[in-house]
Amino acid sequence: MNERMFTVMNQHGLHLRPATEFVKLTSVFKGEVLLVKDDIEVNAKSILGLLSLGIESGARVKIRLSGIDEEKFFEQLEEFFAKEE
Amino acid sequence: MNIDEHLKTEQVIKGLAISPGISTGRAYVLVKSEENNFARKLNYEEISDEIDRFYHALDNAKKKVVEMKENLNENLDMETLQIFDAQSALLTDPLFIGEIVDNIKLKKVNAEYSIKVTANNWKIKLSKIRNLYISERANDIYEAAHLIIDGLAELGSGEEFCLLDPVIIVAEFLTLTDLARLDKEKVLGFVISRSGYTSHAAIVARSLNIPAVSMVTDAHNRIKSSDLLILDGLRGYCIFSPSNKIRKIYEEEYKLFQHRLKLLDKLNECKPISKDGVKIGIQANIEIVEELPLVKKYNAEGIGLFRTEFLVDTSAAFPTEKKQFNYYRKVLSANENLPVTVRTFDVGGDKMINEIELRKEDNPFLGWRAIRFQLANESLLRIQLKAALKANCSGNLSILIPMITNIDEIKRIKEILKDLEKELIDEGLELKKYRFGIMIEIPSAVLLADKMAKYVDFFSVGTNDLIQYTLAVDRGNEKVSYLYSGLEPSVLKILKLLADNVENKDVEVSVCGEMASNPIEFIVLLILGMRIFSMVPWKIPVIKKLISSMELKNIADHLPLILELESSLDVREYIVNSFKDELSSIKDFVF
Missing domain, CATH: 1.10.274.10 (PtsI, HPr-binding domain)
Structure with missing residues (x-):
């Protein structure tokens, strides 16, 4: 299990469209992806789980990975969270 | 007695008119699984x-x-x-x-x-x-x-729906799947509990000419299948178990509506050319992309006013450049690349942006609205202008700025546009030609029009606001609205001043306010020398018919005479008497 913090840069937070994109990304990861915000942990392959956290722009989130090619996937996540729209 | 009076004794729910038309028929309540x-x-x-x-x-x-x-x-x-x-x-x-x-x-x-x-x-x-x-x-x-x-x-179990007879569909809401499964030939109308003007159901209904009323609270529970309903998609009424009396009235309303549609189609065959061969420019005002087919149907020569507030109204946040780009591109590339005049957001005043906390102002119409608001939030203006410039795929874009008070504002916007042009080129994008213009709706802009003409390609006269600011009358205020008229001698004078100020200047002048589509006021504008007009699409056929019945070569002869008149009633009477035959050519059409 490897974890890392990210800041959500999307100007409207992780709403339906970016969450859809995010799930597309996480669902190709071979292994478990968890997202933690304010001590609440959700399955990051679940769009409903993500939406239910109501993640706003600028929020800090922790990602926990356990699977194959974790480092490479963190880089992809880095790119995703940096996008502003 | 008007319809509203008759409806007092009926069971009516007032909803939101989302697609025009009238129909009477049996309900079919779409029971969702x-x-x-x-x-x-x-x-x-x-x-x-x-x-x-x-x-x-x-x-x-x-x-x-x-x-x-x-x-x-x-x-x-x-x-x-x-x-x-x-x-x-x-x-x-x-x-x-x-x-x-x-x-x-x-x-x-x-x-x-x-x-x-x-x-x-x-x-x-x-x-x-x-x-x-x-x-x-x-x-x-x-x-x-x-x-x-x-x-x-x-997979079995549950209800299949197939419609045998024409019915009015009643539902809580309609999904894309529902709409795809319906036999539209058998649908007389839609009554929907919730769904806005821009929902899938509303868009489909309008494009298929099916009357629809939405926001009819709890419709799907209150109405039973095979209940008799009257649906008034013009006023947004849904009438339950109507009396014979109201049914008769609505039979007439239905005929009137059908007659109006036929009449419109017939009038639409006219060309906007006067009897003596003077060509008048007729363009359309539109608010949403779903109106694009109407622009074509009524042969408008372009979109003289594309209001963009829709984008702000429908989202909680300010629309992104990409969202705006997609939207503008759709309009600019429709209808064989006809000219499109994109007006920047006219927000503030009575229209607000949710995201930005606007202070409630004592005088919103004299306050922080339109370009004043956008120049104070310059990044928002830049986003909008850049999206429009990028979407200008074939050089048919005109940019129109509302609420211009002085020349400094125009200069500032031109600087911003120059910046954006450079950005576009730096990004490797092709910069197509476009026109730049301002709304003439504040008296100060009329007074300075001769100087402003140097900086712009065109003026678009917003008569509604120009009248409001000339007369200091809020026409939404019923206590003073009687003072509001496009035929007021002072309004005529200010329009004459505008005409004088732009004489021999290299600037195009068009009118996009409601005066353009009111026949009597339209004639006054012709007398004042206006030759390009933009109006809501469905009024175009009537105005075209009026033009084709007029002689325009010597129409300016009336000008000194109407400028002598002392009241709006006198002006009205003068026009009605002097253009009897012309106005009678369109009298069958109800306004």
């Missing part, structure tokens, strides 16, 4: 079959989303297509699917019920989130849930 499916307890042995049935329906629903997306691909913008991606994501959501299956297993209930309960829980959870971007999408869960439930219905 949701209401149809009570919990059914399963025996232990049934559980694994029920789970299989659920997965089977889920697969079908996923396929259906992909299919719908592919079918609609060419006609929809990216944003709408992303809705389908979101639906796909919901249908593969491990939490959502897991909970549904758990419910079937643990509570021993049928799949439909389990889906309904799960969807409902999530919907409640999401609608409580403070981010509007998320809470407003809570209904998407329902759409996804219904796709599976529809899938279950197709």
Whole structure:
């Protein structure tokens, strides 16, 4: 299990469209992806789980990975969270 | 007695008119499987079959989303297509699917019920989130849930719907799937409990000329199938068990509406050319892209006013450049690249942006609105202008700035445009030619028009605001609205001043306010020398007919005479008497 913090840069937070994109990304990861915000942990392959956290722009989130090619996937996540729209 | 008076003795619900027209017919209440499916307890042995049935329906629903997306691909913008991606994501959501299956297993209930309960829980959870971007999408869960439930219905059990006779469809809301499954030939109208002017149902109804009323509270519960209904898509009424009297009245209303449609089509054959061969420019004002087909239908020579406030009204936040680009591109590339005048956001005043906390002003119409607001939030103006410039694929764009008070504002906007042009070129994009113009709606702009003409390609006269600011009358205020008239001698004088100020200047002048589509006021504008007009599409045929019945060569001879008149009534009387024959050519048309 490897974890890392990210800041959500999307100007409207992780709403339906970016969450859809995010799930597309996480669902190709071979292994478990968890997202933690304010001590609440959700399955990051679940769009409903993500939406239910109501993640706003600028929020800090922790990602926990356990699977194959974790480092490479963190880089992809880095790119995703940096996008502003 | 007008219709509203007659309706006092009827059972009426006032809703939102989302598609014009009149119809009378029997209701067909579209029972969503949701209401149809009570919990059914399963025996232990049934559980694994029920789970299989659920997965089977889920697969079908996923396929259906992909299919719908592919079918609609060419006609929809990216944003709408992303809705389908979101639906796909919901249908593969491990939490959502897991909970549904758990419910079937643990509570021993049928799949439909389990889906309904799960969807409902999530919907409640999401609608409580403070981010509007998320809470407003809570209904998407329902759409996804219904796709599976529809899938279950197709596997057997549940109601198939096929319409035998023409009916008025009554539903809580209509999904894309519902609309695709309906035999539109048999639909007389839609009564919908919730769905706005821009919902799928409203767009489809308008494009197919089916009358529709929405926001009829609890319609699907209050109305029973085969109840007799009258649907008034002009005024937004839904009348239950109508009396014979009101039915007769609405039979006449229906005839009138059909007559109007036919008349419009007939008038539309006229060319905007006077009897003595003077060509008048007729363009359309539009607010939403769904009106684009009307621009073509009424042969408008372009879109003289494309209002963009729709983009602000429908989202909680300021629309991104990309969203605006997609929207403008759609309009600019429609109708064989006819000229399109994009007006920057006219917000503030009475229209507000949710995202930006605007202080409530004592005098909003004299306050922080339109370009004043956007120059103070320059990044928003830049986003909008850049989106428009990028969308200008074939050089048919005109940019129009509302509420210009002085020349400094014009200079500042031109600097910004120059910056943006450079940015575009730096980004490797091709910069197409475009025109730049301002609204003439504040008297100061009329007074300075001779100087402003140097900086712009065109002036667009917004008569509504120009009248309001000339007379200091808010026409929305019923105590003073009697003072508001486009025929006021002072209004004529100020328009004459504008005409004088632009004489021999290299600047085009057009009129986009309501005066352009009111026949009497339209004639006054012709007398004042105006030759290019933009108006709501459906008024175009009448104005074209009027033009074709007029002689224009010597029309300016009336000018000194009307400028001598002392009241708006005198002006009206003068026009009515001097243009009797011309006005009688359109008298059959009800205004």
